Structures are given as C-alpha cells and as structure tokens.
Amino acid sequence: xxxxxxxxxxxxxxxxxxxxxxKAVNDVSLSVAAGKIVGIVGESGCGKSMLARTVMxxxxxxxxxxxxxxxxxxxxxxxxxxxxxxAIRGKELSMIFQDPMTGLNPVMTVGxxxxxxxxxxxxxxxxxxxxxxxxxxxxxxxPDPEKRLRDYPHQLxxxxxxRVLIAMAMVCQPRLLIADxxxxxxxxxxxxxILRLMRELCEKGTSILLISHNLGVIAQxxxxxxxxxxxxxxxxADPITLFENGLHPYTRGLxxxxxxxxxxxxxxxxxxxxxxxLLHLPAGCSFSMRCAQCRPDCADHFPEMRRVAPGxxxxxxxxxxxxxx
Amino acid sequence: xxxxxxxxxxxxxxxPAGRKRFVHAVAGVSLQIREGETLGIVGESGCGKSTLGRIMxxxxxxxxxxxxFRGKAFAEMNGNERQACRRELQMVFQDPYASLNPRMTVxxxxxxxxxxxxxxxxxxxxxxxxxxxxxxxxxxxxxxHRYPHQFSGGQRQRIGIARAIAIDPALIVCDEPTSALDxxxxxxxxxxxxxxxxxxxxxxxxxxxxxxxxxxxxxxxxVMFLGKICETGPTEELFRHPRHPYTRFLLEAVPQPDPxxxxxxxxxxxxxxxxIQPPSGCPFRTRCPYATDRCAGEEPRxxxxxxxxxxxxxxYEST
Numbered sequence: 001x002x003x004x005x006x007x008x009x010x011x012x013x014x015x016x017x018x019x020x021x022x023k024a025v026n027d028v029s030l031s032v033a034a035g036k037i038v039g040i041v042g043e044s045g046c047g048k049s050m051l052a053r054t055v056m057x058x059x060x061x062x063x064x065x066x067x068x069x070x071x072x073x074x075x076x077x078x079x080x081x082x083x084x085x086x087a088i089r090g091k092e093l094s095m096i097f098q099d100p101m102t103g104l105n106p107v108m109t110v111g112x113x114x115x116x117x118x119x120x121x122x123x124x125x126x127x128x129x130x131x132x133x134x135x136x137x138x139x140x141x142x143p144d145p146e147k148r149l150r151d152y153p154h155q156l157x158x159x160x161x162x163r164v165l166i167a168m169a170m171v172c173q174p175r176l177l178i179a180d181x182x183x184x185x186x187x188x189x190x191x192x193x194i195l196r197l198m199r200e201l202c203e204k205g206t207s208i209l210l211i212s213h214n215l216g217v218i219a220q221x222x223x224x225x226x227x228x229x230x231x232x233x234x235x236x237a238d239p240i241t242l243f244e245n246g247l248h249p250y251t252r253g254l255x256x257x258x259x260x261x262x263x264x265x266x267x268x269x270x271x272x273x274x275x276x277x278l279l280h281l282p283a284g285c286s287f288s289m290r291c292a293q294c295r296p297d298c299a300d301h302f303p304e305m306r307r308v309a310p311g312x313x314x315x316x317x318x319x320x321x322x323x324x325x
Numbered sequence: 326x327x328x329x330x331x332x333x334x335x336x337x338x339x340x341p342a343g344r345k346r347f348v349h350a351v352a353g354v355s356l357q358i359r360e361g362e363t364l365g366i367v368g369e370s371g372c373g374k375s376t377l378g379r380i381m382x383x384x385x386x387x388x389x390x391x392x393x394f395r396g397k398a399f400a401e402m403n404g405n406e407r408q409a410c411r412r413e414l415q416m417v418f419q420d421p422y423a424s425l426n427p428r429m430t431v432x433x434x435x436x437x438x439x440x441x442x443x444x445x446x447x448x449x450x451x452x453x454x455x456x457x458x459x460x461x462x463x464x465x466x467x468x469x470h471r472y473p474h475q476f477s478g479g480q481r482q483r484i485g486i487a488r489a490i491a492i493d494p495a496l497i498v499c500d501e502p503t504s505a506l507d508x509x510x511x512x513x514x515x516x517x518x519x520x521x522x523x524x525x526x527x528x529x530x531x532x533x534x535x536x537x538x539x540x541x542x543x544x545x546x547x548v549m550f551l552g553k554i555c556e557t558g559p560t561e562e563l564f565r566h567p568r569h570p571y572t573r574f575l576l577e578a579v580p581q582p583d584p585x586x587x588x589x590x591x592x593x594x595x596x597x598x599x600x601i602q603p604p605s606g607c608p609f610r611t612r613c614p615y616a617t618d619r620c621a622g623e624e625p626r627x628x629x630x631x632x633x634x635x636x637x638x639x640x641y642e643s644t
Contacts (some may be wrong), residue, residue, distance in 0.1 A: 188578045189592070274480075
C-alpha cells in the first residue's frame with residue numbers, strides 16, 4: 001500500500017462576504033501519494049486556487065476554513081496554530097505561484113531571498129546558506145549560480161525567476177510542493193523547460209500538487225487528476241482514463257473543447273452558458289444548468305461521488321456506480 | 326485571387342531604452358493581408374508581434390518602412406484619407422477587463438463608435454443599431470443598460486468585438502483576444518470571429534502566443550522571433566512541414582492534451598535573447614542547436630523553401 005503524503009477529507013472553505021456565504025471549496029476530498037504529481041484542473045473561479053491556499057494556511061480575508069481535515073503525513077494542518085503553521089510552511093510544505101514577478105521581493109537580490117528561506121528553518125552560518133543556495137540554483141538549472149544570486153529579480157527573465165521561486169520552495173526539501181499555474185505566465189518553450197524540471201523534482205522524491213487550467217499540461221506530467229467545478233471535485237481518475245473515458249459531462253465538455261481546437265474542427269465545440277454564481281448555487285448538481293444531458297431530478301439532489309472503477313470516481317446522477325461485491 | 330488590403334513594407338520600430346540604447350521591437354518586417362483572409366502572427370512574449378499589430382493600424386508610427394492600405398502608404402495620405410482609413414482598421418484587445426470603460430453602460434460603449442462616425446441619426450436609431458450589434462455578437466438585449474463589471478470575461482470580449490464591428494471595418498487586428506478566457510469560452514469567441522468574418526467579409530490580423538488557436542483561425546501564418554519573421558506560409562503547410570528550427574521547437578513545446586503522447590523531444594534551451602543587443606546574423610542562432618559560423622556572420626533573408634518561406638541558412642541548403 002502506498003503512503004499518502006497529503007490527504008484532504010471533506011474540506012470546506014467559505015468566503016463570508018456582505019452578500020452571504022460563498023462556498024469556494026465545497027466538501028473536497030483528495031489524496032497525493034508519495035512521489036507523485038497530482039493535478040487539479042478547472043476553469044477560473046472553480047475554487048482551485050482557494051483550495052491550494054487553504055492547504056497552505058493562507059486563506060485571504062474574508063475566507064475561513066469551515067470544516068474538514070488536511071492531513072500532511074498524518075498530521076492535521078487544519079488544527080494548527082499560526083505559529084505551528086509558520087514552522088511547517090516552507091519546510092515541509094511549499095508553494096509556487098503563477099506570476100514569478102510578484103512572488104519575489106524586487107529590492108532584494110534573489111540569493112538573499114533564498115538564503116532567508118534557508119535560515120528561517122535551520123540555524124546555519126551565512127557561508128553555509130550561500131553554499132546551499134548555489135547548490136539548489138544548480139539543481140533547478142540556473143546557469144552561472146554564483147553570479148546569478150547577486151542579481152535582482154528584474155535582471156532575470158521570466159523563466160529564470162520561476163526557477164528562483166522553485167529553488168526557494170525546494171531549498172528545505174519539502175514533502176509536498178503546491179504549484180499554482182506554474183507555467184501560465186511563461187512562454188511555451190520556457191514552460192516546457194519548467195514542466196520537465198517539475199518532473200525531475202518529482203523523480204527525486206517530492207510530491208507535487210499541480211493546479212492548472214491547461215489540459216495539455218495536465219496530460220503531460222500528472223499521475224492522477226481531479227477535475228474541479230464550482231467548488232467541488234466532479235471527477236477523479238488517472239490521466240489516461242480521464243482523457244479517454246472521462247464520464248462527467250463537464251469533463252467531457254472540457255476535453256471536447258480542447259480536442260476540437262487541436263483537431264482544428266470547422267466549428268469548435270463549446271460548453272454553453274457560464275459558471276454559476278457561487279453565492280446562489282442550485283440545490284442539486286452545480287453543473288445542471290449547463291448540462292445537455294440534465295434530467296429533471298438533477299437540480300434537486302447534490303450528487304454523491306461514485307466509484308465507477310478502482311481509482312475512478314464521478315459525481316453525476318447519470319453515472320451508476322460500481323456494483324458492490 | 327482577391328486583392329491586397331493591407332501591406333507592411335520593411336517595417337521597423339525602435340523604442341528608446343535609456344542611455345542611448347534602443348529596443349528593436351520590430352526589425353524589417355514585410356507582409357501582406359488580402360481581403361477576407363486571416364493572417365496569424367505567432368511568437369513568444371517580446372517578439373514584437375503586438376507592436377507590429379499596432380503599427381499596422383496606425384496606433385504607433387514606425388521608425389522606418391511603410392504601411393500601405395489598398396496600395397496607398399499611410400505617410401502619403403492627406404488628413405481626410407487618413408481619417409477614412411482609420412474607420413476601416415479596428416482592433417480587439419487582449420484584456421476585456423481593461424479595454425472597456427467601467428463607467429459606461431453597454432449601450433454607450435457600443436454607441437461610442439457609431440456617434441464618433443455619425444453613422445446613425447438620433448438617439449433612437451443609435452440604440453436600435455446597438456441592439457442589432459449586441460444580437461450579432463450574442464449578448465442579450467436586456468443587458469443594454471448594464472456596466473462592464475456585471476459581465477463575465479467572455480461577454481466583455483463580445484462587447485469589445487461589437488465595438489470593433491460597429492462601423493463596418495475592412496480589417497480587425499485581434500491582439501490575443503482569447504488569452505484571458507477559459508477554454509470553453511475561448512472556443513465561443515473563436516466561433517464568433519469566424520462567423521462574423523463570413524458574414525461581413527472581414528480580414529483579421531490575428532496575434533497570439535497560442536499556437537493551436539492561431540492554427541485554427543488563420544489562412545496564413547507568420548512566426549516571429551525577436552522582431553523578425555523567421556517563417557511564413559499557408560497554415561497547414563507550415564504546421565505539417567515546419568522548416569525553420571525555431572518553428573519546429575515552438576510546435577514541439579506545446580503540451581499535447583494526450584497522456585499517451587508525452588513529449589520526450591529535445592527542448593529548446595535558454596531564454597529569448599535581448600532585443601536591445603540582438604545577436605549578429607541570425608537572431609535565433611544563440612538558442613539554435615544547428616548554428617554555424619555562417620549564422621553569426623550573415624543574416625538569413627526570407628526565401629521560398631518548399632511550401633513556406635524561411636529565414637534560415639540551413640533550410641536553403643537542404644532544399
């Protein structure tokens with residue numbers, strides 16, 4: 001039995017706005033096995049970034065963790081105090097963000113920023129911190145590391161900045177790296193380099209939770225995929241099953257939209273309608289008002305996550321579960 | 326064959342970068358867009374594709390070279406001709422959140438170009454035309470008095486398109502019109518652009534970093550690298566048989582949405598070179614695995630090689 005580094009159980013995060021409670025993350029359960037890359041795919045506003053921030057203990061105001069467990073190697077992060085979280089964040093759990101410019105301090109050299117991350121978690125000398133910084137820069141593929149660590153962020157290209165952020169996140173050898181759209185702001189040739197780097201990190205033993213809206217990225221590097229829609233997980237499968245036998249109508253809609261573009265169809269397939277307002281979610285299935293196969297009872301009951309095969313789960317009334325043996 | 330609508334002749338644009346240095350954003354680009362056709366410009370950030378688009382509709386003056394609309398250079402036009410030409414060339418911008426005035430209603434936003442060009446007489450006729458345009462781009466008429474913040478990104482982009490087509494232009498420059506949108510919505514906008522092109526005989530200069538989007542919408546494609554066109558040709562030919570090494574790496578780097586086809590191909594290393602001090606000779610040679618001494622000494626010119634035109638010494642020799 002493989003061990004799970006991260007296990008999220010029935011996690012709910014809500015934003016308490018003036019207009020009412022907005023359920024940004026709604027009863028999400030997922031697990032990340034050791035040494036795997038697990039993807040979360042969904043469109044903007046589906047709650048995937050809020051999920052990442054909840055795991056990091058960085059929920060922006062007016063958000064609050066409402067219920068659920070976040071087990072990192074068996075320890076429940078949801079119960080940690082702020083001080084306990086600070087000791088873990090950066091050491092056992094790290095995150096890289098979409099925009100490599102805003103993640104770095106513009107008035108500090110990148111070397112100093114990485115050294116700061118090292119000395120936050122281990123009492124080492126300045127010389128030792130510098131030695132480790134050079135080593136980590138080499139391992140993430142930053143050329144000429146001795147010289148680069150004296151550069152300021154604006155002197156680096158987007159790809160190098162993202163490598164610095166990855167270096168900073170990896171420097172304490174965390175158990176889990178959360179990557180929120182790590183390649184979205186990068187050019188395609190540079191993005192391909194970063195994806196390969198993430199694959200290498202994973203092979204060296206770091207588990208990665210990768211958040212992306214790009215099905216191409218998900219298909220290329222993930223071992224396991226969760227599809228998120230309007231705050232909930234609607235489907236979970238390995239990438240080959242998902243791309244070839246995705247069952248949820250939303251998953252199929254997304255895949256068809258991308259496939260049509262890659263096949264270069266004359267008229268491209270789309271998903272009708274827009275993402276529902278999370279303040280006024282329907283009582284039943286949150287995809288029901290956009291679903292072409294919607295049945296009258298779909299809008300009444302929120303569907304359960306059903307197991308259709310080992311490792312393949314779907315949240316849809318139209319899909320019948322695996323027969324209980 | 327239909328006539329040439331808009332033509333760039335040896336366009337260059339330098340922006341001052343301080344200390345008497347210049348960013349060579351566009352460096353000697355020539356291209357033609359025929360009536361009713363879509364020319365796609367693809368390239369990575371900083372390759373000069375947006376600057377080129379803005380020069381082509383007269384938003385930026387080129388440092389050298391000419392833009393010709395229906396055979397007449399911008400520089401040679403008098404005031405009236407220049408004005409008439411502006412009406413024919415419109416633009417749709419990347420960010421539908423930034424390109425609409427947040428304090429104007431949809432009605433006023435779409436009416437603005439109609440009023441500027443005095444196309445409708447009176448308020449009622451203008452509103453009627455606004456409603457027609459809203460219908461054409463798929464925004465429900467009951468939203469006439471709403472403000473931009475009440476719309477989703479896709480609907481805002483539809484409003485931006487309605488503004489561009491309001492005065493019946495001949496050509497629209499679309500600068501990354503779907504980059505800020507989700508994939509399902511992106512497809513809706515691409516379908517809309519195609520439908521409008523058929524109905525109104527529009528030409529597009531379609532700028533994007535997204536290769537699959539450009540492939541879908543374009544009749545011909547030009548690949549840009551560091552201010553220059555490195556390969557251009559009919560879309561299918563260019564995508565099936567790319568000849569320039571940069572085009573090949575660019576196509577190879579696109580993550581395919583197929584988990585059975587995981588890329589193991591060689592990656593293009595390094596980052597794009599600086600546009601302030603571009604390399605001598607071929608601009609791509611510092612990243613190109615095939616570069617030779619000749620590439621450093623002599624700049625390759627666009628030449629017909631097979632189905633496309635390429636600017637690469639290696640491709641001339643192999644044909």
